[in-house]
Amino acid sequence: MSAFAPTVSINSVLDIDEKLLDTYGIKVLLLDLDNTLSLHGSPMAEKGIFEWLSKMKSLDIKMIVISNNTNKRVKPLAEALGLDYVANGWKPFTFGITRGLKRLNADKKHSAMVGDQLFTDILGGNIKGVKTILVEPFHIEKGWLFVAKRGLERLFFKRDYSKLNNK
């Protein structure tokens, strides 16, 4: 299996439900922040995230934010969401993911890294040996670096953007 291939690819974290968790035996979610729970740089979570988090909590799913962004960016939003967090996660290196797993006392087998980027979230999760869930970014970034990165991503894993229109 390619190191860039997610275990499963979905539109949004909001599509993670009891059925998906059961299917893959997932009890722990390691959550990327930017473009996974909120728009990049936005101080607010996206619509529906609060409700989704409380549904996950009611299913006894343990969660932690693992972001490559700074403490300054991650702390206020994670706290507003009632989630523990690891900032400066350095994905695709695995220290951030490792720290998150330790903090939750979680085992790899029942944990999944959830994020919108192949080269950080998915690659990092696959290297660490957790399950990986690729979501569509809430917002397609316009900067040249992001355009280049998304272009490169397409060489490794073909996202099905047509799914976005089905909702």
Ligand SMILES: [Mg+2]
């Ligand atoms: Mg992201």
